[in-house]
Amino acid sequence: MNWILVCPYRRLQPERGVAALVEDEPVAVFRLHDGTLRAIGNVDPFTGASVLSRGIVGTRGDAPTVASPLHKQVYDLGTGVCLDAPEVRVPTYPVRVRNGLVEVGWAPC
């Protein structure tokens, strides 16, 4: 597992996302209300646009979620599953904070 630097933790606003390039893949990193982080693929599978980092963060039941800013499908930030179309999912990535810096894990295949 390689850990790719994204940005300082303080760059992240509560309940918003940022987009990062991880080995040329666009990844969306979110800071939740409790301060923990989640990372999923940034590409909206319905449109192919790289936009999920710009969606609204919230919850459905107990699951932390983001809604696509284009057509509002909601994704579980823990599993990447689209809760409005469970056959669709986006990739998820490990994410950690080290020395105040956010890093996303990347497993070479």
Next chain:
Amino acid sequence: MRLVVVGNGMVGHRLVSALRDRDPGGTWEITVLAEETRPAYDRVRLSAWFDGEPLDLPAVPGVEVHLGEPATALDPAGRKVFTRDGAYGYDELVLATGSYPFVPPVPGTDLPGCFVYRTVDDLEALRAYAEGRSTGVVVGGGLLGLEAANALRTLGLATHVVEFAPRLMPMQVDEAGGAMLRRHIEDLGLTVHTGRSAARITEGQVVFADGGIVRTDLVVFAAGVRPRDDLARAAGLAIGARGGIVVDETCRTSAAHVHAIGECAELGGRVYGLVAPGYAMAEVVADRLLGGTATFPGADTSTKLKLLGVDVASFGETTGPLDVTFTDPATRVYAKLVLSDDAKTLLGGVLVGDASAYPTLRACLGGPLPAPPLSLLAPAGADARRPLPGAAQVCSCNAVTKDTILAAIGSGAADVAAVKTCTRAGTTCGSCVPLLKGLLAEAGVAQSRALCEHFDHSRQELFDIIRVRGIRTFSELVARHGRGRGCDICKPVVASILASLGTGYILDGEQAALQDTNDHFLANIQRDGTYSVVPRIPGGEITPDKLIVIGEVARDFGLYTKITGGQRIDLFGARVEQLPKIWRRLVDAGFESGHAYGKALRTVKSCVGSTWCRYGVQDSVGLAIELELRYRGLRAPHKVKAAVSGCARECAEARGKDFGVIATEHGWNLYVGGNGGFRPRHADLFLSDVPTDVLVRTIDRFLMYYIRTADRLQRTAAWLECLDGGLDHLRHVIVDDALGLCAELDAAMAAHVESYVDEWRSTVDDADRLERFVSFVNAPDAPDPSISFGVERGQRVPVAR
């Protein structure tokens, strides 16, 4: 079995549709002979045609309708009816030929510029002729005459109403009611001539029997109708002394196998000129054709109308043994109840200026009063909503009782639309819809108003909670009044409420997390994840220098350029990291955000107005700019669009806007509640001929009241339709200040105007705020590789995926 129906008006249509409903096996083969060339339409709402509203009645399947093929002769012995094109044999025949407009037999009524008011064709001809003309006279001050007068007024003509009787609406209201009605109508700028009759029409004028003269460009005859009985008369059927095909209580005529229904039929010496009795007759005949035994017992002639914006209702007897009257010259309200001589039974009544008690009173006709008379009549009498007896007729157009409606609710009808479908109540004139709502509530059917899974409240309730408790953050709100951490539904709603309450820059602190992506990036996201940029061009007025700046910016950033419907310019294809650079160039040239991305005021469109236009009567561009600058940045439950037209030609299309202003010779007319979009609606006239300060104050209050009370994503049109009491309620609140809210609404708007700042400038001037405008937080200079462009008609467009 073969049924031929002569006439395709509302009553003929009702017969055919009732018969088809009850005869699924198709015992009857139905042929309809129609004189008009258009499919059956709703003549009761004829005037709404001027507003572009569709009037079509639902087509009835499995019926052969011959449009434009009137019956010309009838042979009852041979059971045949003839048209220009052929003959139709029948087993049963129904005459539903309706009426024709009565034109007084005076010289000159055949001159050009003389019209009647009965069909859509009549209205088309009238509108075409009125174009560019200034004055019109309506002969007839009854129900139809006042409808026609309203049409002329809508067409921008100075309008006169001539009534032979000493008061307006002599058939429906008493003398005092007529006098009150006259005051209302004169307030609107119409000229009323009662007790006068036209002696002759000459080119350009109407000459009265008393020698007086009115100069006019056109004349509309709307002095009543006469039964259309010529076909029956020629075939030898019995005809009433004053016209009308004589029928018995089963609607049979004097000829075997021939029935007559609606306005062409005469029963017991009486012809009914309203749709409800016609519908009842249609139902009787439909029942009898299928072997039933229904009879038509006669019908009452209760009516409730809105004429020229004035509510008028009459029901039962309008004079009688005991009267209770209520007159309020200040609010121009007149009401009268007619009681039996023991003062216990309601026999009838008249309401002018406020008819809110009508549904209750109408339902109690012939029975005991539900409350003391005065408490029923007083306009603010909320007491008018007493529980009705089960047998009371709630919908008089379709003869639906309270018990029928409760039964429908009991078997699952959970909202007004479902009740309408099950029972037909409320589907004709709509005056009983408030009662239907009340019955749903009475039956304990509650509609969930919860916004989403995080809040049990409606937007309006959240607005009040936030305002009254002084809540400033989403976290505080959801912790105290909701659950979870919100979603894409509730967060933008709360963001909009906080913005409306003036909590500063919308992207600071926790508010940033609430905004939809468009508000978050102050631009409009497009299908490929790029954004479009729309600078404000107030009123659509722009200098050549500024136009050149927009062109240069578009060229330098390679933006696709398109003119919008709101008279501004949209620049497409900007990547996130380009937005601040684009804004910097625009802001430095004197532009600001056009808020195209927000649920906020968008544009105030204008025509060129009196500055240049030879027809313009006011400076529409100047007013549009003033209004756009006043309301820019105002966050609302949905987008708000507006327009100002400099004359009645309405080139700015103001009636298609949330609020629209049309210049008059004397000031401005204000229209509210229009929109284009999915369900287009024309705005309703709210104020006439007011000066600019009154206009602006009223728009201030209209917008603020909308912002406070509307639902999420509810445009003003839908909001007004759902507002209990509709336009009248709105007028009570923001013109009469009945709720004492106006000072607060005024202060809220003043605070908005005072605190406005350009969101683009606030962003480009602040390094912290610029941080988010990067493609990738760890590669800020790398453009998003998923965005690529092709070229179409010389401009850059997204490559289709």
